[in-house]
Amino acid sequence: MDLAYTPKQRAFRAEVRAWLADNVPRTPLVSYDTREGFEQHREWERRLFDARLSMVMWPEALGGRGCDLIEWLIFEEEYYASGAPLRVNQNGQLLLGPTLMEFGTEAQKQRFLPRMAASEDMWAQGWSEPNAGSDMAAITSKAIREGDHYVLNGQKTWSTRAIYADWLFGLFRSDPASSRHHGLSFLLVPLDTPGVTIRPIRALNGKEAFAEIFFDDVRVPVENRIGDEGKGWHVAMATAGFERGLLLRSPGRFQHTARRLVALYQAHRESADRDPTIRDAVCESWMGAEAYALSAYHTVGRLAKGARIGDEASTNKIVWSELDLKMHETAMRILGARAELVAEAPEAEDGASWLEGFLFAQAGPIYAGTNEIQRNIIAERMLGLPKS
Amino acid sequence: MDFTFSDDQLAFREAVSRFLMTEAAPEMLREIWETDVGRSPDLRHKIAEQGLTALSVPESCGGLGMDDVAWSLMTQELGYYAIPDSLADTAYVAAGLIAALPERLPSREEWLRRITDGSIRIAVGHPVNPLVADAHPADLLLLAHGDEVHAVPRALADVIANPSIDCSRRLGRVVWEPNTATLVAAGEAGRALWAATLERGVLSVSGQLLGLAQRMLDLSVDYTAQRKQFGKPIGSFQAVKHHLADVATRIEFAKPVLYRAAHAVARGDADASVRVSHAKLACGEAAWLAGRHGIQVHGAMGYTWEVDLQMFMKRAWALDASWGDRGFHKARVAGFVLGDAAALGPGRTFGE
Numbered sequence: 233m234d235l236a237y238t239p240k241q242r243a244f245r246a247e248v249r250a251w252l253a254d255n256v257p258r259t260p261l262v263s264y265d266t267r268e269g270f271e272q273h274r275e276w277e278r279r280l281f282d283a284r285l286s287m288v289m290w291p292e293a294l295g296g297r298g299c300d301l302i303e304w305l306i307f308e309e310e311y312y313a314s315g316a317p318l319r320v321n322q323n324g325q326l327l328l329g330p331t332l333m334e335f336g337t338e339a340q341k342q343r344f345l346p347r348m349a350a351s352e353d354m355w356a357q358g359w360s361e362p363n364a365g366s367d368m369a370a371i372t373s374k375a376i377r378e379g380d381h382y383v384l385n386g387q388k389t390w391s392t393r394a395i396y397a398d399w400l401f402g403l404f405r406s407d408p409a410s411s412r413h414h415g416l417s418f419l420l421v422p423l424d425t426p427g428v429t430i431r432p433i434r435a436l437n438g439k440e441a442f443a444e445i446f447f448d449d450v451r452v453p454v455e456n457r458i459g460d461e462g463k464g465w466h467v468a469m470a471t472a473g474f475e476r477g478l479l480l481r482s483p484g485r486f487q488h489t490a491r492r493l494v495a496l497y498q499a500h501r502e503s504a505d506r507d508p509t510i511r512d513a514v515c516e517s518w519m520g521a522e523a524y525a526l527s528a529y530h531t532v533g534r535l536a537k538g539a540r541i542g543d544e545a546s547t548n549k550i551v552w553s554e555l556d557l558k559m560h561e562t563a564m565r566i567l568g569a570r571a572e573l574v575a576e577a578p579e580a581e582d583g584a585s586w587l588e589g590f591l592f593a594q595a596g597p598i599y600a601g602t603n604e605i606q607r608n609i610i611a612e613r614m615l616g617l618p619k620s
Numbered sequence: 621m622d623f624t625f626s627d628d629q630l631a632f633r634e635a636v637s638r639f640l641m642t643e644a645a646p647e648m649l650r651e652i653w654e655t656d657v658g659r660s661p662d663l664r665h666k667i668a669e670q671g672l673t674a675l676s677v678p679e680s681c682g683g684l685g686m687d688d689v690a691w692s693l694m695t696q697e698l699g700y701y702a703i704p705d706s707l708a709d710t711a712y713v714a715a716g717l718i719a720a721l722p723e724r725l726p727s728r729e730e731w732l733r734r735i736t737d738g739s740i741r742i743a744v745g746h747p748v749n750p751l752v753a754d755a756h757p758a759d760l761l762l763l764a765h766g767d768e769v770h771a772v773p774r775a776l777a778d779v780i781a782n783p784s785i786d787c788s789r790r791l792g793r794v795v796w797e798p799n800t801a802t803l804v805a806a807g808e809a810g811r812a813l814w815a816a817t818l819e820r821g822v823l824s825v826s827g828q829l830l831g832l833a834q835r836m837l838d839l840s841v842d843y844t845a846q847r848k849q850f851g852k853p854i855g856s857f858q859a860v861k862h863h864l865a866d867v868a869t870r871i872e873f874a875k876p877v878l879y880r881a882a883h884a885v886a887r888g889d890a891d892a893s894v895r896v897s898h899a900k901l902a903c904g905e906a907a908w909l910a911g912r913h914g915i916q917v918h919g920a921m922g923y924t925w926e927v928d929l930q931m932f933m934k935r936a937w938a939l940d941a942s943w944g945d946r947g948f949h950k951a952r953v954a955g956f957v958l959g960d961a962a963a964l965g966p967g968r969t970f971g972e
Binding site for chain 2: 234235302309313483490497498512514518523524526529530537547551
């Protein structure tokens with residue numbers, strides 16, 4: 233155990249901090265759940281990419297800088313501490329990116345990854361269907377092979393920011409006689425292909441934050457398939473565990489929120505202290521965020537030594553989503569009667585950022601596998617309890 | 621930056637676990653409970669033979685010179701097997717205090733050598749604890765009089781037993797008179813010794829609480845995988861699964877907090893006391909939840925004397941408020957968190 237950063241790690245932190253101090257927009261960008269905000273965030277991603285800071289862990293040849301996981305944690309800490317914009321292309325960069333690296337052909341990697349790192353292509357995901365949510369293996373959208381194309385028919389839903397995106401990645405049933413996890417293929421679909429219809433779904437905040445997507449005889453070239461035909465489930469799940477749990481929501485994000493919450497409490501201390509449980513919740517928020525960070529460093533260290541992180545990764549998802557919820561609930565309680573004010577309200581505090589975060593936090597225990605599913609995974613695979 | 625244990629450390633822990641599994645089975649602990657003194661000289665002898673009493677003693681006095689980080693693994697094993705207080709109190713908490721005494725003190729080396737060979741039991745009467753654990757069978761008592769540290773031979777103190785719901789706890793009110801012959805440190809030096817001893821005592825029970833939580837989880841998993849109702853193991857029902865998944869999650873996220881705290885104490889970091897209190901709260905909450913959910917999934921069996929869960933559950937309840945109750949530790953965390961906001965936020969986890 234050696235809890236000192238190396239000179240190289242410290243230099244990297246200093247470089248990232250200095251660049252962010254010079255480059256983070258002074259006024260917050262418009263919400264990326266709007267067309268205008270989406271494009272603003274795309275521009276921001278481009279600046280990150282030009283500084284080779286958009287995907288620091290990716291190899292240099294793909295626009296990254298080959299950082300290890302500790303350097304990635306450092307980057308994330310600095311990124312969130314600086315108050316930089318949220319990452320608009322995360323679904324592609326963090327969910328599809330690692331899959332492409334592991335299963336993509338050389339040509340696919342060259343074609344998709346640099347453009348993804350630069351956010352020239354924005355990616356939406358196509359997992360869920362109206363009848364395939366927590367039970368994802370119930371997917372029915374079809375991809376029937378016709379020569380060197382697949383013909384797609386069916387419907388996907390809950391696809392984040394899909395109305396603004398360029399591409400979709402998802403699972404389709406390529407073997408119509410198959411069921412459950414078999415016979416699925418992992419396909420990449422340009423969203424401007426004829427036959428694709430995208431209908432926005434308004435989210436809790438009133439914005440068109442996600443969408444349902446209809447496929448009517450949509451022709452997709454076979455070269456857009458990742459991995460073998462019929463092996464899509466395996467491809468999708470291979471990078472599902474640790475990488476998604478931790479990469480998707482790094483600790484810096486929550487440590488930053490915890491610090492903001494402490495500041496909010498201090499600014500409203502007199503009124504907040506009328507409810508003695510608030511002070512306790514503020515301190516617990518710091519402890520929770522700190523525990524998540526410590527767990528990340530512990531895990532990353534074990535990975536570096538060659539350990540395989542297994543199903544205990546499901547605990548990450550539960551911890552960060554419930555922590556995020558708790559912190560934003562506490563902020564709402566501190567703000568009291570003004571907590572309900574939206575950004576347009578002249579008397580809203582801090583541009584209603586706590587309200588926005590509170591609304592988004594409601595989704596945390598639901599997306600990326602509900603927390604009930606995560607608890608099942610922990611119980612069955614980590615503790616070895618019998619399947620129901 | 622490497623926040624992991626070495627292979628040697630992990631192998632040592634594994635060896636300790638295997639040893640205690642055979643030598644400290646629940647049936648044996650129950651037998652020890654029934655004795656007047658509540659302690660087994662035979663078990664202590666075997667533990668000393670394994671070198672476990674020598675861990676913290678400096679190498680110059682025949683010990684292994686291990687630090688708090690190694691103990692953060694050891695104490696989990698002591699908790700997992702519900703080893704009574706006197707071992708960690710003697711070999712870790714008291715050993716740390718005595719090793720920090722001036723070398724010119726004549727008894728210092730003798731005490732350390734006797735800790736190493738397992739021939740002495742030392743009880744620690746830190747002011748944060750109203751009663752002293754294992755004072756009755758102790759050979760030596762380390763007691764506080766203001767800032768002063770006194771090393772009091774057992775014969776010079778009266779101990780009034782105060783039985784605990786945890787039969788492994790042997791608590792006593794110690795009645796004694798300070799005198800110059802027993803004084804080993806005073807003033808600033810005494811204050812510093814008690815302060816360092818507090819952190820070590822808290823770390824010790826934190827690790828034990830975490831081990832207790834893991835044991836209760838393991839017992840609960842075993843029980844619910846076997847017990848059948850409605851024709852199926854009850855562990856296949858989601859309501860039961862989710863209870864135990866929550867315990868597993870709590871344990872998983874308390875571990876690194878404990879390790880960070882142990883490292884902070886070993887290194888003397890400025891924020892050590894905050895890290896230690898965070899560890900106590902996290903480990904205590906894991907143990908408390910493991911008990912609550914543990915008894916729930918055991919059903920009526922969990923409410924019996926017969927089923928082993930009670931041994932670990934009652935010990936967790938008892939240790940949760942020892943070495944500072946939750947209010948004490950929450951206050952220490954709050955003093956830091958609600959103080960200087962500039963000291964918080966991403967990138968501060970390792971004090972840079």
